Amino acid sequence: MLSLKLAFRNIFANRQRSLVIYIAMTLVSMVLFLFLSFSDGEIENFTQGIEGLRTPPADLVVSHWDYLRAREAGEKGELINKMTVSNFRALAEKIAKVKGVEAVYPVTVPVNAGIYVRGKKYKDIQYLGVEVGNDRYVRDRIRITEGDYLSGKPNGLLLHASMKEDLGVALGDTVIVTGSTLFGQALAEHFLVEGFYRSKIDLPSVFKAIYTPLSGYDLISGYYEDEVPFLQINLAKSASVEPALNELRALLGTVDRGVAVHRFGDLHQQSMAVYGAIRQIILSITLLIVFVVMFGVMNVVSTNLVDRGREIGTYYCLGASRGFLKRMYAIEILLVNLLASCTGIAIGMLVVWILNGIGFETQDVGLQMVFGGDRLRLVVSVSSIAWLTGVLLAVTAATALFSLGGALKVSPVAALRETRD
Amino acid sequence: MYLHKLMFRSLLRHQERGRRLSVLIALCIAAIVFLLAMMDSFFDRYVKLFIDTTTAHLAIVHPDAAELKRKPWKRGAEGLLLIEVDGDLSSFLRATEGVEAVAPIVRTSGEFLVLNGDQQGSTTLVGIDPGDRERVFPGLRISQGSERRDLDERDVPVLRRSVQFWETIKVATDSITEGDLRVRDRELVHFMEQARAAFPRHFSRDAGGDKPAFLQSLAAALADPLLYQEIPDRYRQKYDWRLEEAIAAVRALGDGKEQAEASQVRYANKQLLSALFPDAISPVSEAIRLGVPMTFQTSSPREIKALSLPVVIPITFTSFAEAMPLYGFESFMDIRPLKTYLELGEREFTEVAIRLDDKGSIDSVKARIENHLATRGLDYQVLDYQEMGAGYLPTALGVKVGLAVLAGLFVIAAIIFVTNMILLAVIKRRREIGTALALGMSPREYALLFLGEIFVIVTVAWVGGAILGSIAVAAFAAFGMPGVVFFHDGLLYLDWNARHLLLAYLFVLPGALLAALIPVSRVLKLKPVEVLRETQ
Numbered sequence: 017m018l019s020l021k022l023a024f025r026n027i028f029a030n031r032q033r034s035l036v037i038y039i040a041m042t043l044v045s046m047v048l049f050l051f052l053s054f055s056d057g058e059i060e061n062f063t064q065g066i067e068g069l070r071t072p073p074a075d076l077v078v079s080h081w082d083y084l085r086a087r088e089a090g091e092k093g094e095l096i097n098k099m100t101v102s103n104f105r106a107l108a109e110k111i112a113k114v115k116g117v118e119a120v121y122p123v124t125v126p127v128n129a130g131i132y133v134r135g136k137k138y139k140d141i142q143y144l145g146v147e148v149g150n151d152r153y154v155r156d157r158i159r160i161t162e163g164d165y166l167s168g169k170p171n172g173l174l175l176h177a178s179m180k181e182d183l184g185v186a187l188g189d190t191v192i193v194t195g196s197t198l199f200g201q202a203l204a205e206h207f208l209v210e211g212f213y214r215s216k217i218d219l220p221s222v223f224k225a226i227y228t229p230l231s232g233y234d235l236i237s238g239y240y241e242d243e244v245p246f247l248q249i250n251l252a253k254s255a256s257v258e259p260a261l262n263e264l265r266a267l268l269g270t271v272d273r274g275v276a277v278h279r280f281g282d283l284h285q286q287s288m289a290v291y292g293a294i295r296q297i298i299l300s301i302t303l304l305i306v307f308v309v310m311f312g313v314m315n316v317v318s319t320n321l322v323d324r325g326r327e328i329g330t331y332y333c334l335g336a337s338r339g340f341l342k343r344m345y346a347i348e349i350l351l352v353n354l355l356a357s358c359t360g361i362a363i364g365m366l367v368v369w370i371l372n373g374i375g376f377e378t379q380d381v382g383l384q385m386v387f388g389g390d391r392l393r394l395v396v397s398v399s400s401i402a403w404l405t406g407v408l409l410a411v412t413a414a415t416a417l418f419s420l421g422g423a424l425k426v427s428p429v430a431a432l433r434e435t436r437d
Numbered sequence: 438m439y440l441h442k443l444m445f446r447s448l449l450r451h452q453e454r455g456r457r458l459s460v461l462i463a464l465c466i467a468a469i470v471f472l473l474a475m476m477d478s479f480f481d482r483y484v485k486l487f488i489d490t491t492t493a494h495l496a497i498v499h500p501d502a503a504e505l506k507r508k509p510w511k512r513g514a515e516g517l518l519l520i521e522v523d524g525d526l527s528s529f530l531r532a533t534e535g536v537e538a539v540a541p542i543v544r545t546s547g548e549f550l551v552l553n554g555d556q557q558g559s560t561t562l563v564g565i566d567p568g569d570r571e572r573v574f575p576g577l578r579i580s581q582g583s584e585r586r587d588l589d590e591r592d593v594p595v596l597r598r599s600v601q602f603w604e605t606i607k608v609a610t611d612s613i614t615e616g617d618l619r620v621r622d623r624e625l626v627h628f629m630e631q632a633r634a635a636f637p638r639h640f641s642r643d644a645g646g647d648k649p650a651f652l653q654s655l656a657a658a659l660a661d662p663l664l665y666q667e668i669p670d671r672y673r674q675k676y677d678w679r680l681e682e683a684i685a686a687v688r689a690l691g692d693g694k695e696q697a698e699a700s701q702v703r704y705a706n707k708q709l710l711s712a713l714f715p716d717a718i719s720p721v722s723e724a725i726r727l728g729v730p731m732t733f734q735t736s737s738p739r740e741i742k743a744l745s746l747p748v749v750i751p752i753t754f755t756s757f758a759e760a761m762p763l764y765g766f767e768s769f770m771d772i773r774p775l776k777t778y779l780e781l782g783e784r785e786f787t788e789v790a791i792r793l794d795d796k797g798s799i800d801s802v803k804a805r806i807e808n809h810l811a812t813r814g815l816d817y818q819v820l821d822y823q824e825m826g827a828g829y830l831p832t833a834l835g836v837k838v839g840l841a842v843l844a845g846l847f848v849i850a851a852i853i854f855v856t857n858m859i860l861l862a863v864i865k866r867r868r869e870i871g872t873a874l875a876l877g878m879s880p881r882e883y884a885l886l887f888l889g890e891i892f893v894i895v896t897v898a899w900v901g902g903a904i905l906g907s908i909a910v911a912a913f914a915a916f917g918m919p920g921v922v923f924f925h926d927g928l929l930y931l932d933w934n935a936r937h938l939l940l941a942y943l944f945v946l947p948g949a950l951l952a953a954l955i956p957v958s959r960v961l962k963l964k965p966v967e968v969l970r971e972t973q
Contacts, residue, residue: 081621082619082621085616085619086619086719088608088616089608089616089617089719090606090608090719090722091719091720091722092555092720092722095720130515132742132743135741136514136515136516136741137514137515137516137736137741137742137743138512138513138514138515139515139736140512141512179512182511182512183512192743194743194744200554202744204743204744220510221510222510224512304843304846305846308846308847308849308850311461311850311853311854312850312853312854312857315853315854315857316853316857318857318861319857319860319861319864322861322864322865323864381508381510382831382834385831386835
């Protein structure tokens with residue numbers, strides 16, 4: 017307790033020196049916080065932006081019972097595409113009645129086909145189906161730039177706005193969707209361009225999907241009318257996943273043995289692993305920066321302590337033990353570093369709030385790839401704050417361990433001689 | 438002159454502290470030299486790699502293709518954008534000073550299909566004369582086999598793009614586990630009965646009806662090279678080409694026509710069982726192999742309709758060609774058969790790739806070619822490697838910026854060390870400073886003394902750091918830095934350059950001298966009377 021009291025007093029007694037470390041650590045923690053917020057924002061842009069449109073995040077996913085195994089076994093796409101949820105509407109109705117289930121909606125897999133427009137054919141367009149009216153995960157993520165959202169007519173298409181220029185297609189044009197279905201059958205169907213959209217977090221260089229109602233998607237994919245690859249389930253915020261999962265398993269066991277329910281992460285491990293890898297790289301970079309910072313802090317602290325040789329000598333003369341002084345100075349460094357990291361994080365949060373408020377948008381493709389979308393987005397996450405505080409505490413511990421030992425080797429006699437006057 | 442003397446004496450007197458600081462700065466300088474070498478080597482070698490394997494230095498393309506090359510994310514319409522390369526243009530290009538090699542090319546995209554109709558990856562197929570290919574793309578790595586063609590063979594030899602990690606078969610192909618079974622519950626019981634009935638020797642009734650025992654029996658059956666002889670006739674009454682192919686493959690191994698390894702037998706038997714019980718056992722994907730007849734399917738170069746028949750070329754992979762690792766999607770074929778199948782005229786190509794003697798002459802050669810095209814009234818575009826490689830450059834630039842930031846961090850670290858050392862010295866040497874001031878030395882002169890010491894320490898550290906950094910660079914220049922997946926074999930070879938040593942010095946020394954002014958300014962503020970009182 018006494019060491020804490022003295023550490024406090026020392027901070028204010030050596031105000032100027034404490035301020036130097038405080039400012040340095042505040043700056044470091046702010047920069048690292050913004051760096052982590054940027055990486056969190058980049059991943060969030062991907063998951064909520066284009067990835068969210070292709071694979072909207074959900075709590076649970078209903079798929080064909082053998083889908084996961086077949087995918088793991090490396091079965092061909094054509095065979096995996098056959099593994100669907102049939103009679104999905106009736107099934108969705110039953111699932112919706114389960115306690116805790118907030119929304120059930122069908123999700124399709126992209127069909128790579130071509131589009132024939134104004135005498136030209138473009139390949140490798142991705143077609144996705146939506147159940148009009150049960151498509152919040154799409155509607156919430158896009159804005160219509162021209163025309164209307166899908167009317168629900170089977171031949172309606174909603175194109176990405178960048179296709180207007182790239183493909184020279186206009187509102188109201190009749191186009192031919194061409195190529196082959198998911199099962200290799202020839203495909204040539206007339207569709208009508210009903211509108212153009214942009215994703216709210218857009219990445220036009222990567223994502224140029226075309227949406228069509230499920231009935232149109234069936235024509236393009238080759239699926240039957242009441243058949244979809246997946247049903248996704250969002251749970252109410254108050255509901256926990258495990259009980260809902262068990263209840264749904266019991267329900268599906270009696271209603272439809274041809275399907276199985278999984279956690280979202282079980283089905284999308286690969287994309288989760290990619291985000292995990294990005295996160296690991298970012299954390300490694302922060303560690304490297306902290307390592308360099310640590311040397312700096314250790315240097316500054318040992319310089320300060322050399323400068324405070326008289327003070328240390330006086331403590332020795334007053335009967336303080338080496339252990340006590342180590343504890344006291346360690347607490348002093350800890351308090352300054354902790355306060356600095358809190359200030360750095362607080363300023364960082366303010367900067368995040370301001371930058372997100374400004375909403376910096378870019379049309380530059382390189383920057384879009386860096387941002388994970390067409391706008392800079394910074395996200396504050398508890399894990400980033402915990403990581404940052406943790407590494408700064410580690411810096412403090414390392415400083416205390418490596419700097420204090422040498423600096424406290426002060427002879428009381430020499431200190432007395434120095435403080436004679 | 439006396440300042441020099443004092444400085445060296447002071448350095449000798451405080452040599453212990455100076456040595457420690459020198460070591461720290463030397464390590465930082467070594468890191469900076471290493472990072473700068475890595476930064477430049479990555480950028481230069483990456484650019485060289487895509488010039489040597491994919492883009493060449495210059496290319497003449499159709500005006501509409503130029504837009505797509507400059508903006509690779511833009512979608513191009515189907516059909517080839519052709520240019521006409523006549524003898525006059527060819528002669529001009531070959532005679533142009535600075536041009537090393539010229540290759541007319543046909544570039545088209547399509548899919549590889551194995552004979553059962555399964556896709557085995559998509560590719561950009563580059564039709565080029567093999568001799569031209571070696572001259573224009575000397576960086577291409579032909580990793581296996583040879584591309585010599587047997588004149589009697591109909592299949593066109595293709596240098597397939599190297600196999601990407603997602604194309605390798607991830608499941609074990611020579612064993613059967615639970616993950617290979619496509620059945621459960623009643624269907625599983627039914628399958629067990631079917632298997633027992635078909636192969637009673639391997640699946641005896643008393644072997645137990647549980648799944649683990651059944652899987653064990655399946656695994657044992659896989660090892661039997663004569664398993665195919667036990668297939669009951671009823672399975673072969675209706676023709677099934679998959680089954681017949683599987684039987685032929687396993688018979689060839691079992692009859693000793695081929696020197697078979699145990700894993701080959703198990704693989705062939707797994708294919709056999711999968712063909713025999715397709716509803717119960719997952720099919721085994723066909724691995725990408727050389728010498729297997731297959732087809733390349735591409736769209737017609739001219740006939741653009743909503744639905745048009747593809748051009749199908751019978752091919753066989755004779756070797757693997759590695760262009761750009763990670764992003765390399767280019768396979769190669771002799772231009773003559775490709776043009777024949779695509780029904781292109783003798784003078785029709787999609788581009789002309791031009792390799793120069795020296796990268797520095799790009800602008801002048803480009804201008805000459807553009808002039809020539811303009812005088813002939815041709816609207817073809819001449820693109821340089823930066824425009825052609827617009828899809829690759831962001832990677833090189835991104836890595837360059839990242840490494841520059843890291844090098845900057847080490848510069849800052851070195852500066853912090855110096856600032857601290859001077860700060861510490863000002864504190865420790867107050868008595869010395871006081872005495873010197875009392876003897877008539879001005880604070881300004883003492884500050885100069887400190888700066889001189891920094892100069893000597895940083896210079897000595899630079900020599901050490903430069904040697905250390907150069908050794909590290911030399912080691913990676915000789916053996917390559919592993920794990921850099923953007924290069925062949927994942928190895929980045931570093932290039933030593935004296936410029937990096939000089940840059941490290943120029944970054945650290947002025948920075949250190951400037952940063953040292955903060956603690957040194959303390960000396961300027963010292964009053965001799967106060968210092969004398971302290972040093973009583």
